[in-house]
Amino acid sequence: MANHHDTHDHHDGAHAHHDEGWFKKYFWSTDHKIIGFQYMFTGMLLALLGAFMAYVFRMQLAFPGQAVPGWGVVSPGQYNMLITNHGSIMIFWVAMPVLIAGFGNYIIPLMIGADDMVFPRLNRLSYQLFFVSVLLLIASLVVQNGGFGGAWTAYPPLSANKDFNLTPLGSSLWLGAVAVEFVAFLLGGINFIVTAMNARAPGMKAFDVPIVVWTIVIASILFMASVGPLVAGAVMLLFDQLLGTSFFNPNRGGDPILWQHLFWFFGHPEVYVVLLPAMGIVAEVMTVFARKKLFAYKTVIYTIVATGVLSFFVWAHHQFVAGIDPRMANVFTVTTVLISIPIAEMCFVYIATLYGGSITLSTPMLWALAFMAEFMLGGVTGIYLGSSGADIFFHDTYFVVAHFHYTFFPIAIIAVMSGITYWFPKMFGRHMNDFWGKVHFWGTIIPFNGIFIPLFVLGAAGEHRRIFDYHSFPHLATPELQSLRIIATVSLVVMLAFQPVFLVNYIVSMFRGPKADKNPWKANTLEWTADSPPPHGNWAELPNCYRGPYEYSVEGRELDYWPQNEKA
């Protein structure tokens, strides 16, 4: 929306900000970039909390009953609380805010050549609600009787009845936090969709839009279309908890399985809601550092749409053995296994993009390539779980845990790192240190495999999830399996030990890194034509767009890139 103007004057660049005041600039801003940062920093802080929780419960699994340094002895109730909130935090308060709200806010207006979101105040409200949800979440952890421990899927009757879960306050606050958070993302999603549709630079046609914008917009549509039933379900569950209604109570005519349908009708598309933006980031980074046009741009768009549509018809693969009509499993096996086709095709296109390239293994590129390499293992292991006959065994074992971490970790950590290191020069006008970036990369990727490959094996051995101590199960308490648990935990500790490398590099580079010019990677997309960092309003004069985003190494041109805003 090229002619949008905020209430206060911002077109004379950075100078206008001196009289705004610190609070107004960073906490009451309507600037899409500041709101993007708010989401991103909040998400990164909560990632530390989520990782700390993983550390505590993994230590308990490796050395059951021993005091965990930094926590103490882990009780069964605490264990359940830790896994529940680890999962909820990582998905709802890390992957969602960082990938969609963080990157979406920061890069969409810049990539489509707009000066801000179409609804900047709605945008501010979105973050404020999100912040409230964080407060509710934190409150849910510290109230009397402790935080909610009924798993991030919150199946009733356990989640609905305080006599079963023993956490009357924690359960309701957790549920309230989730509900408020969804409202926040609904507001954000509306903004992304409307902005991408209406505010594109003159000349930017639909197929000139960078893939990452497509993926965030389609992810927002998926989110908005799937979240309704879940919000309704959450309100019903809240009523069951607080008012004693019986929507999910089988003793009074309710049905606990109804919740599972509502949850997974949202929950499965949600996987693609976070996957798609990650794939988008990877597409941007791979094309830039391979100096290559994306192999079959339109195919990628079609596969994104196909994946999005199909993702609404696979949810009951989470419920094969839940007591649903067993004939339903056949339908959902077909849809679930078939969704592998667009996803595989997308991977093929990405791989093919490397063909004929001129590849530089910079830090962002390493992360992007690692995303592909690791995500493919997550993808193929999903076939085991989508195949109803095999899922009878694998459901709710560590095979599932390993599978979805091979998708979620690449999404929420690897692709995010790729995006952070790629856009850092734009965001802060300075470069991060490449050497320490690579140290952090290897220090994260190698232990990541060390954590989760043993968990595949444990799952194949029948180890079931959400268990604080395997001593009660003789066939799972063998020294052989225990040593696998220890390998996983030690790998996690190693991985965590490498994270300060990133944090220090990030913060120091923000203030001291070598200055970056406008377009340090020689990329085509419009954000690289704005100053680094872009001022409020992004450009003194908004750019026009003349071509698609991936015209790299065009024959007959001297330069191997061709910015979208360059006339000829």
Add this chain to the structure above:
Amino acid sequence: MLERFIPAAASYAGDVDQLVWLITFLVGFWFIAAEVMFFWLIFRFRKKDGVKAQYITGKEKHLKQWINVPHGLVLLFDVFIIIAAIRVWVHIKQTLPPADRTVRVTSQQWAWTFQDPGADDSLDTADDVFTTDELHVENNKTYHFRLESKDVLHSFFIPAFRMKQDAVPGRIYTGWFKPTRLGDYDILCAEICGIGHGVMGAKLVVETADQRATWLAAHAPAVDETATDATATDAASTDATSSDSTSAAAGQQ
């Protein structure tokens, strides 16, 4: 693959293991092919001085084959997997071979109660044997199990049988298994059910007809200590109230 860690102890366990092998071959092929290709391309097309990247739009016919052929193959492999998966599923979950014996499995926070039909092989008679956290079954006999829950969701998981089924309060689920290998195995609760979820295990004993006869004799109701009268009447009344509620397994009726 699974049998490397846990023996296959039920008639259909081998079917699941075969399915897992089939999937492993098919997706393993793709996984390895894609990763090898991927790393080879990274290696082959590393930046070299003076070499410019190629301009490829993906519309070139000979290059498009690199997407289209794999695409078709994935579809073909998918069809194999779907057929195999559904066959196993239908056999385990959608068919109900005639039972030699029926047991009742009741889950609650945080224990398993098993009701064996006793010497007369019919459930809910005076000679039924109730046990907690231990289930005895006879080798090579087809069992039906009637799965119930008294409070929250639980899940009846016997890794050695490759069998898992959630227990839902308010419903009775009828399933089956046929043990084929003698020995002791774990029964796990695979659905989080509260703070005791981590201790909700039970022992499964697959034994010969003789061993079972001895066990029955030792646990005949009069001398039985593990099950109190209260448990017995409780379980019986649960059945009375819920016997007319619908079974979860519509396809099995």
